[in-house]
Amino acid sequence: MKPKAIRGMNDVLPEASGTWRFVETIVREVIESYGYQEIRVPILEQTELFRRSIGEVTDIVEKEMYTFLDRNEESVTMRPEATAGMVRAGISHGLFHNQRQKLWTAGPMFRYEKPQSGRYRQFHQIDVEAMGYAGPDVDAELIIMSARMWQELGLSRLVLELNSLGSLETRRKYRESLVNYFSAVKSKLDEDSIRRLEQNPLRILDSKNPDMQELIADAPIMLDYLDDESAQHFTELKVLLDAAGISYSVNPRLVRGLDYYNRTVFEWATDALGSQGAICAGGRYDGLVEKLGGRSTPAIGWAMGVERLVGLFEECGGKAPDAGPDVYIVAVGQAALVRGFEISENLREAIAGIRIELNLGGGSFKSQLKRADKSGAEFALVLGDDEVAENRAGLKPLRTDQDQASVALEHLAVELAGRLRRNEDSGLDHRSADQDPVSTAKKQTGYTRA
Ligand code: ATP
Ligand code: MG
Numbered sequence: 188m189k190p191k192a193i194r195g196m197n198d199v200l201p202e203a204s205g206t207w208r209f210v211e212t213i214v215r216e217v218i219e220s221y222g223y224q225e226i227r228v229p230i231l232e233q234t235e236l237f238r239r240s241i242g243e244v245t246d247i248v249e250k251e252m253y254t255f256l257d258r259n260e261e262s263v264t265m266r267p268e269a270t271a272g273m274v275r276a277g278i279s280h281g282l283f284h285n286q287r288q289k290l291w292t293a294g295p296m297f298r299y300e301k302p303q304s305g306r307y308r309q310f311h312q313i314d315v316e317a318m319g320y321a322g323p324d325v326d327a328e329l330i331i332m333s334a335r336m337w338q339e340l341g342l343s344r345l346v347l348e349l350n351s352l353g354s355l356e357t358r359r360k361y362r363e364s365l366v367n368y369f370s371a372v373k374s375k376l377d378e379d380s381i382r383r384l385e386q387n388p389l390r391i392l393d394s395k396n397p398d399m400q401e402l403i404a405d406a407p408i409m410l411d412y413l414d415d416e417s418a419q420h421f422t423e424l425k426v427l428l429d430a431a432g433i434s435y436s437v438n439p440r441l442v443r444g445l446d447y448y449n450r451t452v453f454e455w456a457t458d459a460l461g462s463q464g465a466i467c468a469g470g471r472y473d474g475l476v477e478k479l480g481g482r483s484t485p486a487i488g489w490a491m492g493v494e495r496l497v498g499l500f501e502e503c504g505g506k507a508p509d510a511g512p513d514v515y516i517v518a519v520g521q522a523a524l525v526r527g528f529e530i531s532e533n534l535r536e537a538i539a540g541i542r543i544e545l546n547l548g549g550g551s552f553k554s555q556l557k558r559a560d561k562s563g564a565e566f567a568l569v570l571g572d573d574e575v576a577e578n579r580a581g582l583k584p585l586r587t588d589q590d591q592a593s594v595a596l597e598h599l600a601v602e603l604a605g606r607l608r609r610n611e612d613s614g615l616d617h618r619s620a621d622q623d624p625v626s627t628a629k630k631q632t633g634y635t636r637a
Contacts, residue, residue, distance in 0.1 A: 195308030242446025305463025511563025
């Protein structure tokens with residue numbers, strides 16, 4: 188039997204993982220530059236956690252969760268989203284007792300959906316949550332933070348939609364008027380909507396059925412039902428976004444698929460990825476911590492789909508820096524191999540962040556040089572019997588037509604560091620400053636052979 192991957196679950200191959208890591212690193216750096224700290228929570232949680240938080244009458248809980256009984260007959264679920272687990276962790280560890288928390292996490296999520304481009308059964312999210320902040324300042328900052336990420340990643344074609352769901356009371360009143368409206372046209376509703384009419388009428392607005400759109404367009408508008416405080420909150424948020432130069436459109440039909448939201452909800456979407464256009468979405472969930480048994484704690488957060496983010500990054504012409512080694516060590520013969528090990532370890536110690544690939548598995552001089560070239564390395568370091576005897580190495584630039592130089596081993600680290608620096612200045616190398624081999628090498632006392 189030939190093993191197969193599970194439908195909708197993907198491998199991220201080495202040719203793609205560099206781009207993933209590049210994008211994830213930028214996102215993480217932006218998030219942490221706003222004072223958020225990482226939390227890591229389990230992939231498996233009690234099923235009840237998601238039922239209670241996401242809501243019974245939602246696509247996720249009704250038909251998308253990976254739920255099973257563990258060996259102790261307890262119902263567990265592979266997390267379909269991260270907020271519930273983060274709130275559960277915060278309550279478990281007393282993180283919300285008179286404290287405010289700015290947290291982020293990242294990792295795989297699981298939903299049993301119909302797999303298609305941009306929609307998978309295992310997908311990845313980066314998730315940011317601010318607990319203990321009533322807003323609207325934090326609402327604005329979370330949106331500004333996401334806009335900064337687009338800027339740092341060089342993304343375009345993203346638009347922001349904004350809405351306010353008001354308070355519980357707003358939702359109750361609005362719900363009533365929706366039920367009245369849709370009941371009067373019940374014969375025109377599709378099957379899904381009829382079911383939702385009784386259980387969760389707001390979700391009718393979420394319908395993607397084209398035949399429903401006209402009815403939905405004429406439905407009552409949530410914003411007309413906002414309580415004064417929520418209306419004030421929404422106005423202040425818009426003022427802050429205007430001042431920050433963030434453009435948005437208010438979409439009164441944006442209700443979001445999860446039950447726990449109130450007041451601010453938003454979604455960043457693109458037209459560059461076909462129909463799976465939502466990249467980053469979030470909202471306020473002031474009631475959730477209390478609902479799950481914690482102290483009443485206002486909170487807001489967003490989640491971003493990494494597959495879609497990476498897709499948009501590539502669509503916008505983004506490219507991760509080259510991941511090839513700096514140096515490929517060509518070592519022909521046993522004595523040269525021993526010397527190769529020694530040199531590679533010494534160089535790793537002398538030049539922080541340097542990437543060295545030592546030829547493994549032997550081979551002729553010619554075949555090793557071929558591998559060196561294929562590896563993408565900038566330099567081949569050539570070791571044969573002569574070099575070993577003379578304590579020297581041949582330094583052969585692979586990406587320019589400069590000649591091979593013979594370098595004494597005691598000067599090798601300084602020579603190499605200098606050359607890598609020059610390449611970097613000329614744009615051959617794109618590594619970030621914290622991996623800069625030269626500045627680190629300068630701090631070292633120099634290369635000495637053991
Ligand atoms: P959609 O309307 O596309 O189903 P959603 O409202 O279900 O999205 P959220 O629960 O808000 O999505 O998750 C936040 C983000 O996670 C989405 O904006 C999207 O980028 C990503 N995402 C959600 N579901 C998937 C999936 N099945 N595959 C890939 N990415 C996903
Ligand atoms: Mg969905």
